[in-house]
Amino acid sequence: MRIQERIIEGLLWLSAAITILVTAGIIWVLLSESLTFFSEVSIIDFLTDKQWTPLFADKHFGILPLVAGTMLTTAIAIAVALPIGLTIAIYLNTYAPAGFRATIKPMLEILASIPTVVYGFFALTVVTPFLQSFIPNLAGFNSLSAGMVMGIMIIPMISSLSEDAISAVPKSLREGAYGMGATKFQTAFGVLVPAASSGILVSIILAISRAVGETMLVAIAAGQQPRLTANPLVPIETITTYIVQVSLGDVPHGSLEYRTIFAAGITLFIFTFALNNISFWIRKKYQEKYD
Amino acid sequence: MSKKNQKLEARNLNAYYGSFHALKDINIAMEEKAVTAFIGPSGCGKSTFLRTLNRMNDYIDGFRVEGDILLDGRDIYTKDVRVDELRKQVGMVFQKPNPFPKTVFENVVYGLKIQGIKDKKTLNEIAETSLRKTALWEEVKDKLDKSALALSGGQQQRLCIARALAISPSVILMDEPTSALDPISTAKIEELLYELKEDYTIVIVTHNMQQAGRVSDQTAFFYMGELIEFAKTKTMFTSPKHERTQNYITGRFG
Numbered sequence: 001m002r003i004q005e006r007i008i009e010g011l012l013w014l015s016a017a018i019t020i021l022v023t024a025g026i027i028w029v030l031l032s033e034s035l036t037f038f039s040e041v042s043i044i045d046f047l048t049d050k051q052w053t054p055l056f057a058d059k060h061f062g063i064l065p066l067v068a069g070t071m072l073t074t075a076i077a078i079a080v081a082l083p084i085g086l087t088i089a090i091y092l093n094t095y096a097p098a099g100f101r102a103t104i105k106p107m108l109e110i111l112a113s114i115p116t117v118v119y120g121f122f123a124l125t126v127v128t129p130f131l132q133s134f135i136p137n138l139a140g141f142n143s144l145s146a147g148m149v150m151g152i153m154i155i156p157m158i159s160s161l162s163e164d165a166i167s168a169v170p171k172s173l174r175e176g177a178y179g180m181g182a183t184k185f186q187t188a189f190g191v192l193v194p195a196a197s198s199g200i201l202v203s204i205i206l207a208i209s210r211a212v213g214e215t216m217l218v219a220i221a222a223g224q225q226p227r228l229t230a231n232p233l234v235p236i237e238t239i240t241t242y243i244v245q246v247s248l249g250d251v252p253h254g255s256l257e258y259r260t261i262f263a264a265g266i267t268l269f270i271f272t273f274a275l276n277n278i279s280f281w282i283r284k285k286y287q288e289k290y291d
Numbered sequence: 292m293s294k295k296n297q298k299l300e301a302r303n304l305n306a307y308y309g310s311f312h313a314l315k316d317i318n319i320a321m322e323e324k325a326v327t328a329f330i331g332p333s334g335c336g337k338s339t340f341l342r343t344l345n346r347m348n349d350y351i352d353g354f355r356v357e358g359d360i361l362l363d364g365r366d367i368y369t370k371d372v373r374v375d376e377l378r379k380q381v382g383m384v385f386q387k388p389n390p391f392p393k394t395v396f397e398n399v400v401y402g403l404k405i406q407g408i409k410d411k412k413t414l415n416e417i418a419e420t421s422l423r424k425t426a427l428w429e430e431v432k433d434k435l436d437k438s439a440l441a442l443s444g445g446q447q448q449r450l451c452i453a454r455a456l457a458i459s460p461s462v463i464l465m466d467e468p469t470s471a472l473d474p475i476s477t478a479k480i481e482e483l484l485y486e487l488k489e490d491y492t493i494v495i496v497t498h499n500m501q502q503a504g505r506v507s508d509q510t511a512f513f514y515m516g517e518l519i520e521f522a523k524t525k526t527m528f529t530s531p532k533h534e535r536t537q538n539y540i541t542g543r544f545g
Contacts, residue, residue: 098352172389175347176451179383180402181375181458190405195392 030269033262040256046263052226052242054260055251061260063267065226069143069236070268073218074211076147076232077154081207084151085158086200090188092159093166105160112156120220123149128221137233141223144232150217154207161206165199166192198286202279209275213268215240239268298323298492299344299462304358306339308351313339315516317358321509326484326493328507328524330500332539335513337496341464344494345381346374362462379406382455386467388447390439390454395431398439398450402458421453425483445476452483456491463487465495469502481506500540504528512536 038046041061049062088108092101128145132138138145169192177187193200215238223235224245237245243261251257297320306314314336321327329337339348346367348354359366367377379402390398399418400408408414418435422428427449431442439450448468455463469477484493484506497503503510504524511521512535520527520536531537 170389172385172387173391175383175385176389176391177401178347178350178374179345179378179385180405180454181377181379182402182405183375186405190401191391 027269030262030266033259034266037256037259037263040259041263050228052237054257055246055249061263063239063264065228066237066239066242066264067267068228068230069218069222069226070212070238070240070271072143072230072232072236073147073150073214073222073238074208076143077150077211078204078208080148080151081154081158082204085155085203085207086162086193088155088159089162089166089200090193092163094184094188094192105163108156108159111153114153116153116214116216117220119149119153120146120217123217123221135233139223139234141221141225141235142233143218143222143236146218146220146222147232149221150211150214153214153217154210157207157210158203161203162196162200165196165203168199169195198282201286202283205275205279205282209272209279212275213240213272215244219244239264243268295325296323297321298363299494300359300361300364301340301343302359302361304340304343304356304360306336306343306348306356307354309353313516314343314356317518319511319518319521321492321494323492324488324490325508326488326495326506327509327511328503329494329496329511329513330498330503330539331513331519333498336516337511337513338466340513341466341494341496344462344464345378345383347383349374379458380460381462381464382458382460384448384451384455384463384465384468387471388444388451390442390447390450392438392440394436395439395442395450396435398454399457401454406458417457421457422450424456424487425449425453426479427453443476445472445479448472448476448480449483452480452487456487460491462492462494465493467496467498470498477502500542512539514539 046061046063048064049060050064051060051062052065053060092104096104123145124141127149128138128140128142131145135144166188173191173195174187177191182190218238219241222238222241224237224241225235226237226242227234229236242264246258246261300320301317304314304317305312317340329341331337342348343356343360344362344367348356356368360368362377362381366372391401393401396418397404399421400414403414403417419428419432422431427446430446431450434441439447442450448471452463452468469480472480481502484495487493488508495503495507507524509521510524510527512519512527512531512533514535520531520533522532527536528540531540
């Protein structure tokens with residue numbers, strides 16, 4: 001009996017330890033490879049150079065074009081997902097009959113279960129041609145279409161987490177507003193959304209973090225041309241796409257070109273790590289305390 | 292006491308939560324500018340009835356009413372009545388203080404702001420008047436821009452009353468407004484009721500017999516969804532007609 005307990009305890013400990021070890025391993029590889037990279041390329045060039053051409057003869061190692069590409073697709077995605085997601089959350093919470101809410105919420109989550117490669121495909125072969133019919137100078141690969149489809153992809157994240165946050169606002173506040181003669185609309189926007197703002201903010205940050213790290217969709221639909229631009233109509237390249245491009249390409253292992261993906265990877269990691277920590281911090285610090 | 296107008300009246304009122312028959316054939320008329328208390332054991336329907344008076348139960352799935360509720364002689368359950376307009380006339384104070392997570396000032400003027408009143412002077416004046424009426428002005432005048440959640444429970448409840456008064460309703464419904472408060476805060480609110488009934492029709496649900504006796508002019512005793520007895524408070528507490536009422540007010544059950 002006692003032996004069995006110990007074995008089980010050991011196994012549980014092992015699985016926890018493996019998770020931590022793997023994470024530590026990943027961070028170690030990222031760090032050590034990037035350190036080698038930064039011993040050859042100055043970190044100042046990396047952060048300030050406006051060109052990213054490590055695979056060309058005239059090599060430049062400025063991460064800004066990739067960061068700009070990532071931020072552009074992310075911004076477009078959030079611009080699509082936030083208004084729609086929040087509207088859905090408020091509609092489901094305040095207006096929809098209970099039975100309708102119970103069916104529609106799981107259906108929305110189906111959106112989240114579609115493989116991202118399908119979304120990429122959809123952006124490239126459906127949304128881009130559609131947009132081209134009224135934006136003639138839209139390139140075949142562009143951040144607009146990729147960003148919009150990514151926005152649709154992350155709607156469930158925002159709507160679901162925001163709805164949870166709004167539902168968690170005590171009934172007494174909602175009744176307080178109704179009791180003052182507030183309409184549903186006034187109650188939702190004047191009382192419920194502000195009271196749930198920390199939860200809604202967390203849902204947005206997690207959605208941003210998801211958009212920043214999204215790979216397949218942008219690799220397929222946004223292009224592979226690192227470009228420092230805010231123009232959504234032209235091909236760009238995101239950090240993630242670059243990593244895919246080099247990983248799949250014929251760049252020799254151990255070369256400087258190869259190590260660029262670790263530098264790009266650690267940049268990405270810093271972004272998502274920071275976002276996740278900010279959301280964690282907000283949740284802890286700003287959650288309204290009701291008893 | 293001169294004969295007063297009937298402000299609120301229920302005629303053959305029945306209410307249901309799904310198949311549960313919560314209120315059975317209620318007929319009652321509440322006097323204007325007086326305090327009417329609803330008493331009765333838990334689950335007797337008194338809170339449900341109170342919440343039908345400003346249609347607060349409209350949002351509960353499966354809730355429905357039959358019969359009429361008249362406010363100044365007009366049925367409040369007809370299609371042309373807008374609930375938000377109704378609730379501007381029939382204000383409500385809840386069991387647990389529920390100030391919004393906003394400043395004290397924003398709480399008091401909330402009802403005015405949602406009506407589109409923006410004039411700073413008007414808002415300031417009404418805020419001060421309402422806070423004075425609830426004897427809160429002296430306590431909070433230096434904290435108007437502080438969070439309402441920082442006030443004590445008793446202050447929060449008086450703030451909620453001030454918030455209700457600010458939009459000048461003619462009726463104020465109170466659902467056990469002192470049950471979450473300490474005795475001193477309770478006494479303050481009871482005192483307040485005495486002054487408020489000069490201007491407002493007040494309906495209060497209470498579990499506290501002494502409170503009903505102290506503050507109300509009329510008392511209604513509910514039991515199992517029925518209105519058992521409705522009379523002047525003095526009459527009901529000294530010579531109740533029904534045995535159930537007597538048993539309840541003397542504390543033999545409930």
